[in-house]
Amino acid sequence: MITVKPKIEYDCDVLIAGAGPAGSGLAFHLASRGASVIVVEAEKFPRDKVCGDGVSPVALAELHRMGITDTKKFKKANEVNKVGLFINDQKVFINLTKPESLPFHARIIPRLKLDTWVYEAAKKAGAIYLESTRVIGYVTSSNAALIQLKNGEKEIQLRAKVLVGADGSNSTVARQLRGGKPSEEFQLLGLRAYFEDVNGPDDRVDIYFSEESFPGIFWLFPKGSGGANIGIAMVSQTLPDKPSHVKELLLNHINKNSDIAERIGTGKTDGKIRGWPITFFNPASSITDHRLLLAGEAAGLINPLSGDGIQYALLSARWASETLGTCLQEDDFSNAALHSYRQKVNSELGYDFALSNLLVQFPRNKTFSKAWMTILSVIISRAKKDPGYAATIAGIFEGTYPSYNALTLPFIIKSLEEGGIEAGHVLQDHLNDPSLMIEGSMAALHDLFKIAEDLYTDPILHGKWAIHTATKTLSVAGYLVGSLLQRNNH
Ligand SMILES: Cc1cc2nc3c(=O)[nH]c(=O)nc-3n(C[C@H](O)[C@H](O)[C@H](O)COP(=O)(O)OP(=O)(O)OC[C@H]3O[C@@H](n4cnc5c(N)ncnc54)[C@H](O)[C@@H]3O)c2cc1C
DSSP states (O other), X not given: OOOOOOOOOOSEEEEEEOOSHHHHHHHXXXXXXXXXXXXXXXXXXXXXXXXXOEEOHHHHHHHHHTTOTTSHHHHTSEEEOEEEEEETTEEEXXXXXXXXXXXXXXXXXXXXXXXXXXXXXHHHHTOEEEOSOEEEEEEEOSSOEEEEEEETTEEEEEEEEXXXXXXXXXXXXXXXXXXSOOOGGGEEEEEEEEEESOOSOTTEEEEEEOTTTTTOEEEEEEEETTEEEEEEEEEGGGOOSSHHHHHHHHHHHHHHOHHXXXXXXXXXXXXXXXXXXXEOOOTTSOSEETTEEEOGGGGTOOOTTTOOOHHHHHHHHHHHHHHHHHHHHHTOOSHHHHHHHHHHHIIIIIHHHHHHHHHHHHHHSGGGHHHHHHHHHHHHHHHHHOHHHHHHHHHHHHTSSOGGGGGSXXXXXXXXXXXXXXXXXXXXXHHHOHHHHHHHHHHHHHHHHHHHHHXXXXXXXXXXXXXXHHHHHHHHHHHHHHHHHHHHHO
16 A cells, blocks of 8 residues: 655754754754754844853864864964863963864854854855744644744744754753753853953963862963953852852952962953853753754753863764754654664763763762862872873863763872872871871861761751762763673674
8 A cells, every 4th residue: 555645844854943053063064964954043143152162172173074163263263272270279280181183272262253153154054044033832743843933022833844952051942842941950050251451371271179169160261362251160059049149259269369360460351240051961851852852052961070061062963963864864753763863972971971970969068078179189289290190180171081081090099199198298297296186186076077067957958969979870880881781792
């Protein structure tokens, strides 16, 4: 029997919500393959996006594939190849490290420019943009995705073969797919301000840790000619009560920290401190469904350890275009057909994100902040004298190496050795001067009592923390077992 499929009129093959690096990146790849693509963007280009503006070597390699890096204006974007890490009175400066295949620098590119360049490339490849228009909802049927749009007061409905949610950390599409907004458990809040006339060097990004903001980090990323992006990212659950307090935290840090003060010198800000949520990967959440796929930050593709997301937005755009290319050829947009995208995300990023989530989970418990600051001091102290070790640390912060590089045996042994050396010095000092021993013991006892008191006064909070930590540990273990099984099967 011959079955005749009814002829359906589609407005496009793929409708993409959001024109950040994920949306415009995907539009570029699909339009270059000949697909008809409509990108719906809530704002009008050129549009800004709150970000640290750090474009990692991995992201630069993706932009290069898209032919965006060869222009004069791109080459003018500030290059950085050093990382400064600061904690209390410790500091270390590390040269950029990267696998052979990647460019030997990162760049600091204000998103006002970067996103416009990707948008222009996608338009040139043939993608159509509807700007100042929001996706407000969708319905999928057996043969189409019907997408509701709003432009001013006007509501429109478009029909596509598949809908992609690339609409960022507050994704409307992800919220409808998952039945609610992202849990705070998987969110950071970022704030940034632009400064002018700061001190150099223009080729070094600086990252600062301090106990009061821990597990948050501060940064100064130079954008060239004395300009800098200065900001903070904090785990949402550990935030001070009101958003204005976070702004104060950023300003206080800038005012009180002598290292950042020295770097800013007589530099001035325009006073606009802007904040934005950062949503990271929840392995339990779907990123595909029938005629539906999420890319970039809408899918939670952010490394919570470094806050890096641009490289994952661009990578997921390319991976999604490969899967969707096959779906278009075979006219199959079922969840099963889209599964190869989910598999790619899992195999390339799953373990790294699970481990980063776990590493961020530990310091969420403020009771242990002091212990974590000590561990970071030990790491920085080792990095000062061991370039190979320093390279691993810098690579993890730059997103050029996955965080599981910190779990290799040599790395762990070096960290323990360094901890031992520090502990050895402290012990020697104590043996030479027993009064220090008494002071030290009193301080240690005080810290222990503080931890015990915190655990006693808020057992529910600590219980929740323990459960979340156990879940994340299991998730890491799951990836480890999975990769061992895969290795054995080959
Ligand atoms: C303070 C801060 C600092 C950061 N620093 C860095 C850094 O230095 N390096 C790095 O790699 N990453 C950084 N990130 C993360 C990075 O900004 C994101 O990972 C990246 O922007 C994700 O790209 P995307 O295309 O997925 O989403 P976005 O860039 O957020 O783009 C989403 C787009 O969708 C549009 N949109 C939203 N809702 C709708 C809707 N309903 N309909 C239509 N359009 C919609 C938005 O207007 C936007 O243009 C930082 C984030 C923050 C908040």
